[in-house]
Amino acid sequence: MGGTDLNEGVILKNAKRIPVNSVSEVDFIQAGEVLFNNTNSTTWVGKTAVLYEKTLPSICCSNHVTRIVPNVRISSEYLSAVFNMMQRLGYFSKLSTNFNNQAGINSETLEKIVILLPSLAIQNRLVSELDVARVERDEARAKADSLLSGIDHWLTKQLGIKTPKNRVANAYAIHLKAREPTKQLGADYYHPERVDALRAIQAADKADKVVGLGEIVAFKRDTEKEADPDKYIGLANIESNTGELAVTTEEPGKGQCFFSIKAMSCMGGSALI
Numbered sequence: 001m002g003g004t005d006l007n008e009g010v011i012l013k014n015a016k017r018i019p020v021n022s023v024s025e026v027d028f029i030q031a032g033e034v035l036f037n038n039t040n041s042t043t044w045v046g047k048t049a050v051l052y053e054k055t056l057p058s059i060c061c062s063n064h065v066t067r068i069v070p071n072v073r074i075s076s077e078y079l080s081a082v083f084n085m086m087q088r089l090g091y092f093s094k095l096s097t098n099f100n101n102q103a104g105i106n107s108e109t110l111e112k113i114v115i116l117l118p119s120l121a122i123q124n125r126l127v128s129e130l131d132v133a134r135v136e137r138d139e140a141r142a143k144a145d146s147l148l149s150g151i152d153h154w155l156t157k158q159l160g161i162k163t164p165k166n167r168v169a170n171a172y173a174i175h176l177k178a179r180e181p182t183k184q185l186g187a188d189y190y191h192p193e194r195v196d197a198l199r200a201i202q203a204a205d206k207a208d209k210v211v212g213l214g215e216i217v218a219f220k221r222d223t224e225k226e227a228d229p230d231k232y233i234g235l236a237n238i239e240s241n242t243g244e245l246a247v248t249t250e251e252p253g254k255g256q257c258f259f260s261i262k263a264m265s266c267m268g269g270s271a272l273i
Contacts, residue, residue, distance in 0.1 A: 010035065010049045012059070020058060029059045032076050034068040036083060036110065042103040046092030048083035050076045066107060078123035081130055082115050160204040164196035 029035070029051050037047040051059070061067065070076050086092060095113075096103035118126075156163055174190045188194065201210060239246045 010051050015059075018060070023058075023060050027060045029061060029067060030069075032070075034070060034076050034080050034083075035061060036066040036068055036105075037064065038066045038106070038110070039064040039102055039104040041101075042093045042096065042098065044087075045096050045103040045105060046083060046087035048080045048087065050080045066110060073120075074117060075120060075123045075127060077127040079115075081127060161200050162204075164193075164200050167192045167196065 031051055033051050035049050035051060037045060039045065040047070068079070070079055092105060093103060095109065096105045098104075153163075169192050172190070172192055178190070179185065182189075184190070204210075233245075237246055238244070
C-alpha cells in the first residue's frame with residue numbers, strides 16, 4: 001500500500017492471483033473501503049490506503065489487512081489521511097502488540113481509537129489541500145532528482161577530474177606487492193573501476209590538494225555496548241542521492257556501537273555516518 005511519506009494509494013502491479021472458487025462474495029473489497037495494515041514490522045503497522053476504484057474484477061486482501069467501511073459521517077480519504085499521520089508519528093507502533101518480530105493491532109483495539117471528526121466540508125477541504133501538497137512535493141522531488149542526476153559531472157568538471165571509462169571486469173589480477181601496504185584482500189578494493197577513479201583524482205589539475213580524509217576531519221568514536229533503537233541511524237535510514245531520512249525497519253546490531261555526533265552505527269552492519 002503506497003510507499004513512504006504521503007503516498008497513500010493501492011498498488012496492484014504485483015498483486016497475487018488466487019482461484020476465484022477459493023473465496024466467497026463477501027471477501028471482495030468494495031471501492032471506497034479503507035485498508036488498514038494491521039500486522040507488519042513496527043515501522044509499517046498502521047499504514048493505510050483507500051481503494052478508489054476496482055481495476056480488477058475481484059480484489060481480496062490477506063488477514064494482515066483490516067477492511068474498514070466508513071459511514072456517512074466520515075470521508076474514506078480523510079480517515080486514511082488521519083491514520084497515515086498517526087502511523088508516521090509512531091502512534092500505532094506504540095499501540096501495537098509485538099510478537100515474532102512482527103507488530104499487530106487487532107480490530108478491538110482499532111475500534112477504541114479516538115480521532116477528530118470535523119464536518120464533511122472540512123474533511124474534504126483538508127483532503128484537497130493534502131492532494132495539492134502531494135503534487136507540489138512530487139514536482140519538487142522530480143526537480144531535485146533532475147538536478148542531482150547531473151551533479152557528478154558538474155563536480156568532477158569543477159575539480160578538473162576526467163571521468164575514467166567504465167571497465168566491467170568479472171575477473172582481474174593484481175601484483176602481490178600492490179597488496180603489501182594495506183594488507184587488503186577484498187575484491188572491491190582492487191576493482192579496476194576503483195583503481196581508475198583513484199588515478200583520475202591523483203592526476204587532476206588540483207592533485208596538490210588531494211589529502212587523506214583523516215587529515216582534515218576528526219571522527220567521534222564514543223562507544224556504547226547497545227544502541228537505543230529510537231536514536232539509531234544506519235545507512236538504511238538515509239535515502240540515496242538526497243541524503244534525507246527514510247523510514248526503515250533496520251534495528252541496531254548487537255555489539256559495540258560507534259556514535260558520530262547525531263548519527264551512529266553498529267559494527268556488523270552499518271557504516272559510520
